[in-house]
Amino acid sequence: MSVIHTWACFLLWISFATQDKTPDVAVTCFVSEECVLPCSFQPGSKETVEWFRQDVLVYKFKWEDDDDDDDSDKDSSEEHYEHEQLAGRAAVFPHLISHGNATLILRRSGLKDRGTYKCHVSTSNGEHNAKVVVKVEAPIRGLSLELSRLSGYEEMKCTIRNVFPAPRVTWATEPPTFEDLRPVTRMLADKQGLYTVDSRLKRLNGQPDLIYICKVTTSYGGPVWTTSLREREIRGTQGRDLTIPCYAPPYLNNPFLHWSFSNSKDPSHILTYDSHSGNSVSSPPWDKSVELDGFRVPFGDGSLRLMDPKPSEHTGSYTCVFSIPYNTHTERADVTIDDLAGERSISEEPSYWWVFGLVIAVLVLALAGMLAYLKVKGGTSEPRKDPEEVTELHLVKASAADSNLNESSPLTVAGNNGQSGLQTSPQLT
Secondary structure, eight states, rough: HHHHHHHHHHHHHHHHHHHOHHHHHHHHTTTTTTEOOOOBOOOOOEEEEEEEEEEEEEEEEHHHHHHOOTTTTTTTTEEEOOGGGGGGTTTTOHHHHTTBBEEEEOSSSOOGEEEEEEEEEEEEEEEEEEEEEEEEEEEOOOOOEEETEEEEEETEEEEEEBBSOOOOEEEEEEOOOOOOOOEEEEEEEEEESEEEEEEEOOOOOTTOOEEEEEEEEETTOOEEEEEEEEEEEEEEEETSSSEEEOOOTTOOOOOOOEEEEESSSOOOEEEEEEEETTOOEETGGGGGEEEOOOOGGGBBBOOEEEEEEEHHHEEEEEEEEEEEEEEEEEEEEEEEEEEHHHHHHHHSSOOOOHHHHHHHHHHHHHHHHHHHHHHHHHSSSSOOOOOOHHHHHHHHHHHHHHHHHHOOOOHHHHHHSSSSSSOOOOOOO
């Protein structure tokens, strides 16, 4: 019997201890925005609301009896206390407290407001406690990607500002490249603890039509932000229609399209196109100078046709931006419109190239003539002799040789002096 009584007391104690307990609530707040810390309880009377942060009282609200009997409509007054950390930023809804709602509204929340909060409410019916775990984040609001030449070479610069916690930045290209991408990423926190991220990637040589993609992810599991950029240089001729290309990556579906123009003057809006509604809005005077094929935009082709371009009006930088939530793609084209009058004046200037060509031609002809002369001379220097002349020449040479022989032989000399003659042996036949 005592064992049963003990167990009954224990279960009764557990029920009393947990009847007013509520599970912890996790709240994510955003920097500079309003944050709501919920707290609900069983309503009663003479409520006193206290909010603690890390066991330090930061806000208090209390109803008190009013001793002024002349005002029958007012039977109580209120007073509240705010810690200096929340001064001017924290409040409850007094008219909701009698209905069991002690929610704390925290305005202009910051990173210092992170932590565990405790809601303690005392009423005529008892007490109520609740815990709220507050996380404060600064989400990504947007990315910027641009081509920079400040380092002495061309590099892509991806920038994210005022974020917390620090995000992770990765790079890619479209189409993919086999080269190793080596970006340099720097993160700097300001006095409030918010990060500015600067990630740079050197532009690859020999691939001018490459799309550079910057991806940013957060540690709190938010959406992945992506921005990409492609740079071009285009030349056109005055009066001749020019197509400025703009193509979205394949991962952008039904994007919103925006075209703008800038030169030495302020940037100007050209047109916008909504792929979902099919509405196109162009601004004067561009509405008479450009043309867009709206049927191609949902498929990623936002190319702009520039009609009757003029050097003074249409030379500059054209920017095309495709966008969907959390993703943007930018194509920037530096367009130069050449002046026909300038081209004509250049073509009409006297040219002296014909003189150079004439000199080369004379030299070639002289060289050819010299080679022909040398060939003819070489062929006539040893003329071919007539057969009769060759025979007569041989006979003359033979007789000369015989006379020389007779004069030089000792036998012939002895016979001529009439001295003892020598008999010659008969010749062999």
